[in-house]
Amino acid sequence: MVVPHCCSRTAIAGQGKGFDAGSKLVRPTSEAPDSAANPGLRAIPPGLHFVATPIGAARDITLRALDVLAGADVLVAEDTRTLKHLLEIHGIALGGRPLIAYHDHSGEGPLQRLLGHLAEGKSLAYASEAGTPLISDPGFELARAVAAAGLPMTAAPGPCAAICALTLSGLPSDRFMFAGFAPATRAARRSFLAELAGVQATLILYESPKRLADLLSDMVAAFGPTRRGVVCRELTKRYEEVLRGPLQDLATEVAGRQIRGEIVVLVDRAPPVSATTESIADALDEALKSMSVKDAASFVSQTLGVSRKIAYQIALDRSRE
Template identity: 40%
Template structure:
């Protein structure tokens, strides 16, 4: 690696409580030549609080592709640069993927700092299985696409972790009840590390009722965690045989739907048959 090249530092920032920033993160932010921030005004408040005067410029979803090459050029010229998002760890449902990919391809050293991440913090306190989990980020905003994605995850044996916007929380939970059933356990964590931090778990139907009792419960940054799907009973051999035969002539989804209806089974269990390997 060319030692004259700079380093890109991935710097997590607090979710809300400024005491959660690490001393190493503060040192990096003070020492680099430039800070790339999702929102320079938001990050400016953090920098001002800690008396850090490093210049910053915006890098967000709408300008990353245009700015990444310019930032890469500064790194190749020897500048050290920090990448931050508004809160938590950059790239985790936040901008930065394009820039980091370009840096890796160009031989620029990328150094990740450990630190706050809403998904991990929420999961650790959820009471749901943590040995295996799947982070799914934000679900689609449109209901049809959201239902399709949830349907694809309905038999997932790992804990599911989502981010969700307050304006869509009730719609998303209603769709989860439709796909997962009213008894699936869901844990909502919101406003983590902040004054009104709340972690509340209940069957998805009850969680909706709890949110509807008080509109204030529907506000804030949210993480939704869904318990793993119950283990499926072994599929009848006749159903498996019929599905495999139909799948040779029909799309898998159609074959699964027909056999599921005939045998009163969940179509996902059939559709996923043989796909795991």
């Protein structure tokens, strides 16, 4: 398929050997699995350890994550089959340790069981199916319950599809907003996008390949056809692909294809809106409720991109009224 000149495509051939294309975990190019560190060499402190796992290539896991998985007293996973697969690739033995499933539909019973293990002073390693737990993955209720109970909790950071996509997008990365999944129904999705249209930050969304065309079409309506976007597919996997271009061209490109794999969609920040005297005054009235005249003027100047001298003078006038 010929890609429109306005869109650029990057395809990276892969990492796989012996695994189906698009596998959650892609075996390293070497046939020999990595050997995990001897758990006896590194004591895993008591508490809950959130472990980020690969989003594609199995070698993307961190050494610390391997230590935690090898040495934790209890292993917890969104999908126990996926975690077993990862342990196998890296040569980590389960060794009779409990392997407990915990996901969004687990309910109160498994949650209390995990809290009980933590109260006993055990170390628990929790992994979502892929990537960083809690980033559109389970773990929030567990984290909130552990925090409320005053039990120890930490994280072994690592792969995250949202951050990987932002890195490859070419869009501004100094300020970004992760918006998760858009609603599945058109009316709800359009309302959702309308609320994001003016955000002064790069937007990052996850999407199902089956709904990608509909999402891009609604983005054209909500954000305008010329706003720049990026579609990332199958990041770190064999058929990794990145499409960049105006939203209208991306929508046209995707509409003519059968899309598969895991998708991240990014959209450039909204164009700046020219401030008026009225909008400056309104912003200052709000800022002056909690700030001094000087601080309010500085805040509004930076937020609206207007002269600090003008904002300060208006703030003085408003404060005297």
